[in-house]
Amino acid sequence: LDSGALSKIEAQLNELHPAEIANLLESLPLQNRRIVWELTNPELAGDILVEVNDEVRLGLIEHTDEDDLVAAVGSLDTDDLADIFEDLPKVVLHQVVRAMSNQDRRRLQSVMSYDEDSAGGLMNPDMVTIRPNVDLGVVLRYLRQRTELPANTDKLFVVDRDDRYLGILNISDLLTTNSKESVSNTMITDQKALLPTLSANEVALFFEDYNLVSAPVVDEDNRLLGRITVDDVVDVIRDEADRSLLSLAGLDEDDDMFAPVTRSAKRRAVWLGINLFTAFLAAWVIGIFAATIEQVVALAVLMPIVASMGGIAGSQTLMLVIRGIALNQIGTTNARWLLWKELAVGSLNGILWACVVAAITGFWFQSQSLGLLIGVALVINLIVAALAGATIPLTLKKMNIDPAIAGGVILTTVTDVIGFFSFLGLATVFLI
Amino acid sequence: LDSGALSKIEAQLNELHPAEIANLLESLPLQNRRIVWELTNPELAGDILVEVNDEVRLGLIEHTDEDDLVAAVGSLDTDDLADIFEDLPKVVLHQVVRAMSNQDRRRLQSVMSYDEDSAGGLMNPDMVTIRPNVDLGVVLRYLRQRTELPANTDKLFVVDRDDRYLGILNISDLLTTNSKESVSNTMITDQKALLPTLSANEVALFFEDYNLVSAPVVDEDNRLLGRITVDDVVDVIRDEADRSLLSLAGLDEDDDMFAPVTRSAKRRAVWLGINLFTAFLAAWVIGIFAATIEQVVALAVLMPIVASMGGIAGSQTLMLVIRGIALNQIGTTNARWLLWKELAVGSLNGILWACVVAAITGFWFQSQSLGLLIGVALVINLIVAALAGATIPLTLKKMNIDPAIAGGVILTTVTDVIGFFSFLGLATVFLI
Known part of the structure; x- marks a missing residue:
């Protein structure tokens, strides 16, 4: 890359949105990433750091001067700053916090006191609150006095003197209702507020169900703490999706x-x-049955079929249950129904494919008894696979372990062990 | 369930939001689902049908009178109606379409002419458009005349006489700017409009990058067709996430x-x-090497290890690349980088675990040569796994096949075949 090309890239680069630059940086190999990062407009640096994933962020921070970091991070919204807070060097944090207003510092503390993956960690204290006893004309004049509204302000929050949450005033109602009407007559009081301890996944399901753009967060005394906006919820859904996919492979x-x-x-x-x-x-x-295999080598040829079919059938049940858990659709009553259903499906498919495999095997090795054996082993393994696929994720969930991470490994272990054991064990008993 | 319990359920049920009822219906076994569906408030039936998944919807429609369906579906928004259009019985469709205004019928046709998984299929023609040459006070009065605004209206769309898209007026700017200012001075002209042919996945990435609540859709002549709102985008992200997870298991x-x-x-x-x-x-x-296994039965005991380690390592690369493709982060230039990196990671881990497996095997079967053999086979299989894990999804993508569906099966086939072949082949050459 010569300097002419570089200045061309620089011009193109700074026409992009921070999220697009973040995307670009994530998709670049390390060396090129550093070059592009140095060309980036410093004013966008803070927002870019918020958008990139944790590991890329740490790498970028490592290659940025402390003064540049202070400038980049100082202009961020409180909730964004809270997200990347722990990745910043202490010297930078010290300077940033010192430069904050008392109110902002209190807000930062409040957001950071909650888990990153909870409603408290997602919330932004930056919002517009109003009192119930004024009329809409006053609200309109109040908004006009502000030069801008926080992003994604689709509703204003109505609170009493003690900051207790009373209801919401939709901006669309503000615009379409007579301005002489009072806030208390126009506000909606049945919009449920979220507790800061609610998990990010449940917040996402709540937004999905109610098609929300923003929602209030209150403490246990019903005092308004902040609001969650849909842009952060979208990120939660994307992250959870990535997590459940990648964690299947231990990533x-x-x-x-x-x-x-x-x-x-x-x-x-x-x-x-x-x-x-x-x-x-x-x-x-397998080693337990080495003597059997030595006598009938066809067993070694066929045994992976029993194990792998069990693994596939089990993972079908597993995925279904993992998804059901993520969507909050599986409870104790229907889990039992589901288990019975999966066992029935496993048995049916076990019998169907047992016939096919038995026929092929019998023909291949010219042995009906070998065909019968592998068929029975297959039925056993597919039934066990259905049982394991349904119970493993539910058990892990109860133990507060992410079923997507550990579920696959445990399932494969079960289907391999049962697959080999049933096939070779039956062969040892009936064939030798 | 006696009738007392039923009326209790009915009361509780109809306090829920349609999306929550949809969720409940999806998580109920068939019989209970029908009972609950019959108890549901008919006014919510249309929205519930939109929210449930395709197969559940078909089941519910089957158990609903035609007249009730016409009533339920008649009040739906155009984009929602378009989503479930093809699932409805022809008689119902006929009645619904006949009752529509000419404008609504045209809109429905327009939405339905695009693929369901495209910007055109996602868009809603219901939006507020304004002209550039009026002042904000006129806009405010115009909005007040309407009794309500379409859901998720965070911006108004500015169009010329021929409905050509000129820019957007943010509601927040409308509220904070002096009402004597003109629309043309206040509107934002650099908000990119989407083409209806853009894929739903790209629409989602666009919303994520720009933190949008709504975005305009225009045809090739820049004529405004409709808008996409974030609530539908959230559903797209959730559906894609579910799809890529479940399709790994062929669901x-x-x-x-x-x-x-x-x-x-x-x-x-x-x-x-x-x-x-x-x-x-x-x-x-395996059958090719039956004679070899007959002589060294330890090969049968150990061969699943080589195959399964290859499968695991390959799936790590596969998942990483599938995610990269979904996020639009993999192009031709960095795909090559990624391939080299994965090959290097595969080789390193191959060598590391080859040493471990060789040591354990050598000790278990008291045979250094067997240990050496399985080590070499493991290195070969892990390198092939990295190669396959990176190239399979990219090739499938080029062939327009979803890499999440076919990728896993093809990968396992490759790692199984190469794993067995390299281990048993090497053993045949060097051990016998």
Whole structure:
């Protein structure tokens, strides 16, 4: 890249939105990422740091002067600052916090006292509140005095003297109602407020159900703490989706696609190690029947079929239940129904494919008894797979472990072990 | 359930939001679902039908009188009606369309002429448009004359006499700017409009990047067709997330969790059949080396380890690339970088775990050469897994096949076949 090309890139770059630059940075290998970062308009730097994922952010912060960081981060909204707070060097934090107003500092503390993945962590204290006893004309004049409204202001929050939440006034009602009408007559009082301890996932489901743009957050005394806006909820849904997909492979949604090779390798190694353990467990089960295999080598040829079909059938049930849990659609009553249904489906498919596999096997190895054996083993494994696929995620959920992370590994272990054990065990009893 | 309990349920039910009732219906087994559906307030029926997934909707429609359906569906917004249009019986459609105004009929046709998963399919023609040459006071009076605004109206769309899109007027600017100012001076002209052919996924990324509540859709002549609102975008993100998770197991996000057993079994059977084919392929590879296994039965014990480690390592790369493709973060230039990086990670982890497996194997079977063999096979399979994990989704994407559906099956086939072939092949050459 010569300097002519660089200044061309710089011009193009600074026409982009911070989120687009963040996207670009995430998709660049490390060296190019640093070059582009240095070309970026410093005014956008703060917003870009908020948008990139955790690991990319740490890398960028490492390559930025402290003074530039203070300037970049100082202009951020309180909730955004709270999101990246812990990634910033202490010296920078010290300067940023010192430069804040007392009110902003209190707000930052309030947001940071809650878990990042809760309503409290998502909320933004920046909002417009009004009193119930004024008329809409007063509200309109009050808004005109402000030069701008916080982003995504679709409603104003009505509070009493003690900041207790009373209801909302929709901007659309403000615009279409006679300005002589009072706030208390126009406001909506049945908009439920969220508690700061609600999980981010439940906040997202709430926004989805009610098609909201913003929603109030109140403490246990019904005092208004802040509001959550749909742009943050969209990020929650995307992050949860990425997380549940990537965690199936033991990955983290905040990992950098272009992390240094050694760092990536180290991270992946842990997951491979866990799986190696379960693979050795399966090997040990096979080892028990080594003498049987020595006599009938066809067993070695066929045994992966029983194990893999169990794994596939089990993962179908597993995915269905994981999704149901994420959508809050599975409780104790219907879990039982679901289990019965999955067992029935597993049995039906077990019998169907057992016939197919038995026929092919019988023909391939010219042995009806081998065909019968593998068929029975397949039925057993598919029923166990349905049972495991339904109960593992529900059990993990009860133990507060993310079923998407551990579910797949445990399921495969079960279907491998049962698959090998049933097939080789039956063969040892009936074939030898 | 006695009639007392039923009337209690009915009272509780009709305090819920349509989306919550939809959720409840989806999580109920078939019989209970019908009972609850009959108790539901008919006024909410239309919105509930829009919210439930395709298969549940078809079931509910089947159990509803035609007259009730006409009443339920007649009051829906155009974009919502378009979404469920094809699921409705022809008689009902005929009556609904006949009752529509000419304008609504034209709008419905326009929305339905686009793919459901495109900007055109997502858009809603219901919006407020204004002219550039009036002042804000006129706009305020115009809005007051309407008794209500369409949901999620955070901006008004400025168009010329021919309905050509000129820019947007944010409601917040309308509220904070002097009412003598003209629309043309206050409007924002750099808000990009979307083409109706843009895919739903790209619409979602656009909303995420720009934190939007609504965005205009224009045709190729820049004529305003409608707008997309964030509540529909949230549903797109959720659906895509569900789809990519469930399609890994060959499931469809529109399937009913409580579909009749035979229907579920039939659907799952297809996926099991595909996987059975690949399992037999792997078995056939093992079969080639049956004579070798007969001589060294330890090979049968150990071979699943090589195959399964390859599958795990490959799926890590696969998931990373599938996510990158979904986020539009992988192009031709960085795909090459990514491939090299994944190959390096695969090699490193291959060597690391080869040493571990070789040591354990050597100790278990008291054979250094067997340990060496499995180590080499493991390195080969992990490198092939990285290569396959990176290239399979990119190739599928180029062929316009969803990498999440087919990627996993193809990858497992590759890692199984290469795993068995390399381990047993090496053993045949060097051990016998």
